[in-house]
Amino acid sequence: xxxxVFVLRLGEIFLKGGNRPMFVDKLAANVKRALEGLNGVATxxxxxxxxxxxxxxxxxRAAERLGRVFGIQSFSPVVLCAKDFDALxxxxxxxxxxxxxxxxxFKVDAVRSDKRFPVRSxxxxxxxxxxxxxxxxxxxxxxxxxxxxxxEVGVHxxxxxAETRPGPxxxxxxxSGRANLLLxxxxxxxxxxxxxxxxxxxxxxxxxxxFPFTGDKTKEKVIDLVRLLTPWHGPIELSVIxxxxxxxxxxxSGDAELAVVLYRRMMLRAAAEVxxxxxxxxxxxxxxxxxxxxxxxxNMSTIDAASPLLVLRPLLxxxxxxxxALAKRIGTYETSIQPYDDCCSxxxxxxxxxxxxxxxxxxxxxxxxxxxxxxxxxxRAERIxxx
Amino acid sequence: xxxxxxxxxxxxxxxxTPALPEVCDxxxxxxxxxxxxxxxxxxxxxxAAARVKHAxxxxxxxxxxxxxxxxxxxxEANALAILGAARRGREASIVVSAVEHPSVMATAEKAGRVVxxxxxxxGVVAPADVADAVGPxxxxxxxxxxxxxxxxxQPVAEIARLVHAKNDRVHVHCDAVQAVGKIPVSAPALGVxxxxxxxxxxxxxxxxxxxxxxxxxxxxxxxxGGGQEDGLRSGTENVPGIAGLxxxxxxxxxxxxxxxxxxxxxxxxxxATLVAATGAHVNGGAAPRAPHIxxxxxxxxxxxxxxxxxxxxxxxxxxxxxxxxxxHKKSHVLEAIGVPDGAGTIRVSLSxxxxxxxxxxxEHAIVGAVRDLAQLLP
Numbered sequence: 158x159x160x161x162v163f164v165l166r167l168g169e170i171f172l173k174g175g176n177r178p179m180f181v182d183k184l185a186a187n188v189k190r191a192l193e194g195l196n197g198v199a200t201x202x203x204x205x206x207x208x209x210x211x212x213x214x215x216x217x218r219a220a221e222r223l224g225r226v227f228g229i230q231s232f233s234p235v236v237l238c239a240k241d242f243d244a245l246x247x248x249x250x251x252x253x254x255x256x257x258x259x260x261x262x263f264k265v266d267a268v269r270s271d272k273r274f275p276v277r278s279x280x281x282x283x284x285x286x287x288x289x290x291x292x293x294x295x296x297x298x299x300x301x302x303x304x305x306x307x308x309e310v311g312v313h314x315x316x317x318x319a320e321t322r323p324g325p326x327x328x329x330x331x332x333s334g335r336a337n338l339l340l341x342x343x344x345x346x347x348x349x350x351x352x353x354x355x356x357x358x359x360x361x362x363x364x365x366x367x368f369p370f371t372g373d374k375t376k377e378k379v380i381d382l383v384r385l386l387t388p389w390h391g392p393i394e395l396s397v398i399x400x401x402x403x404x405x406x407x408x409x410s411g412d413a414e415l416a417v418v419l420y421r422r423m424m425l426r427a428a429a430e431v432x433x434x435x436x437x438x439x440x441x442x443x444x445x446x447x448x449x450x451x452x453x454x455x456n457m458s459t460i461d462a463a464s465p466l467l468v469l470r471p472l473l474x475x476x477x478x479x480x481x482a483l484a485k486r487i488g489t490y491e492t493s494i495q496p497y498d499d500c501c502s503x504x505x506x507x508x509x510x511x512x513x514x515x516x517x518x519x520x521x522x523x524x525x526x527x528x529x530x531x532x533x534x535x536x537r538a539e540r541i542x543x544x
Numbered sequence: 545x546x547x548x549x550x551x552x553x554x555x556x557x558x559x560x561t562p563a564l565p566e567v568c569d570x571x572x573x574x575x576x577x578x579x580x581x582x583x584x585x586x587x588x589x590x591x592a593a594a595r596v597k598h599a600x601x602x603x604x605x606x607x608x609x610x611x612x613x614x615x616x617x618x619x620e621a622n623a624l625a626i627l628g629a630a631r632r633g634r635e636a637s638i639v640v641s642a643v644e645h646p647s648v649m650a651t652a653e654k655a656g657r658v659v660x661x662x663x664x665x666x667g668v669v670a671p672a673d674v675a676d677a678v679g680p681x682x683x684x685x686x687x688x689x690x691x692x693x694x695x696x697x698q699p700v701a702e703i704a705r706l707v708h709a710k711n712d713r714v715h716v717h718c719d720a721v722q723a724v725g726k727i728p729v730s731a732p733a734l735g736v737x738x739x740x741x742x743x744x745x746x747x748x749x750x751x752x753x754x755x756x757x758x759x760x761x762x763x764x765x766x767x768x769g770g771g772q773e774d775g776l777r778s779g780t781e782n783v784p785g786i787a788g789l790x791x792x793x794x795x796x797x798x799x800x801x802x803x804x805x806x807x808x809x810x811x812x813x814x815x816a817t818l819v820a821a822t823g824a825h826v827n828g829g830a831a832p833r834a835p836h837i838x839x840x841x842x843x844x845x846x847x848x849x850x851x852x853x854x855x856x857x858x859x860x861x862x863x864x865x866x867x868x869x870x871x872h873k874k875s876h877v878l879e880a881i882g883v884p885d886g887a888g889t890i891r892v893s894l895s896x897x898x899x900x901x902x903x904x905x906x907e908h909a910i911v912g913a914v915r916d917l918a919q920l921l922p
Contacts, residue, residue: 369852369917405920 168230229324256319260303328357345443558893599790618742628763636683694828695837725796748792752785803896808835847888
């Protein structure tokens, strides 16, 4: 039983200097986690490549999962080969015949990083190209080939491949630290989380549940959204915070126009408290500049002033259509648009303030012990490990 | 007064019901022991066929003499009747009441030109209006026996009589999913050509239902295959579901009179308490109603939060109707009977397993939820 083998090409990690081993270790661990359950996984790191073996029957499933591991620029299923020119040529011909399909033209891309191998890249390309031409009848096209037969002769491994798939790029999850994602159940926040992961953040998630104004179906939907993010990330701890009582207290402050700003300030405080307990050092939100009343510069400033942690907004300058397109690509869109809306709209004033100041918000919060409220919200969070 | 609600009080029986233990045992026996294919000619197959035959006899005994076609539930039974009868004619029109279930409404739209007959504010359709809507091109008239959101009983027998008198080629179908086991149902006495039943509404398993078909009536099948169920429903019979349906229907009908009287008594008590405490309006309250459903509109209280506030107290009811999964749009039934916008509507539905203690606890829960919510809202 020959295992199925992939070569993974690492992207931006290779711009890194002294930290490179840390990035590579994270990636190796993430790949291993992504391929869990697919039998006989082994990873070897060689130069800018990583080799992965899985059970032969798991080849397609492994390919699907590798496409979701951040830090991989591209990857190819490969056939390992003895470091012997004749064997390499025969294997290359077999691979080319199997992959030819409807192709009309091809080229050979040979790389020799083991300089002890006696045949130079140029010569390999020419001789193996001739053998493939005889076997398949495909013509050679060095500029726009339908089929590229890749050959790599490395110090440790020699292999042939005919297919290269794109990886998601980015940095390995965990390489940039830990943050807490505020999830609402809408379209934006899962996409913001995905972008944060892409830049190497490991995430926890926090959802504010306004039961009974929001039914448990919305909570289920949020759990589903978190689950859709896990293939890109691994298990995520979701904190569900009951928020109706806090909303009631904030609304009692009397500044109805400011209600949403006050809710958001309290959400950031509570999320920051959850983050602190989890060792996370930033918050991530799905805010987009000017999208709704709470997302004006003034209101975002007022809201941020309540957060002891850095607030990251990956979608700040995305148009809604761009966010929707990305949500469709990563697979969260269909779940996000399910009609279990949050019923916070019941509490919305007809004309929410688009300009607020920290002073006005602080005045409205005046009689409330907001720090104690945030702690209590975090204390009472229901913690769900979603995998 | 603080109540601690530790128990689960299920009052959403018009959405679905828990299966009876005896029904569950029978279903499991059919999965583990009599698991043969009823079409096989060996003994295991014959044992399974006997289960199906017995269930068929149970349905005939309950609903009256006719052909029984087992289906995957009430929706499929409605679809088989409407599409199956409409396909035989060309450019057919389908006459329905304004308060039909979506499985009839949406299917009728697929089957032909739909003529919707309005209902009065009491939620009842007038037989003469239905007969007036029938024309020479009418293929099917579909009227439900018990309305699933408000519980009103439609005058199906009178409708069938008038329609057949006007045009005897019209297929009169009756969706009796909410009626069987709640009010007496005899398909021949109703004078309909077909009648739909669902198992899970009367303590049977989900995924099982039947279409009662007047003898001599033919329908076009929805799909083709091995020709089971007289060619009307190809596919290996769902023996566990069919056996469970037969048993559930038999038991529901056997205990009907006492169960209906008890449900009506408990329902009326609950309604009286809620009306007195909250000023709720009873939808369909002026019409003859099945004993298990109460639809209440509460001005100024939104339905979804109310539903969840009641749920928080351990009582499960539904907002309007649970069939419009999650959509926050107003129900076409409530619209048809003129329930004003801004009034939250909940449906409380009992089963014959509902107890007096449960109703008492539900009264406290619902009244408490309404009061709490009124305080939380601006």
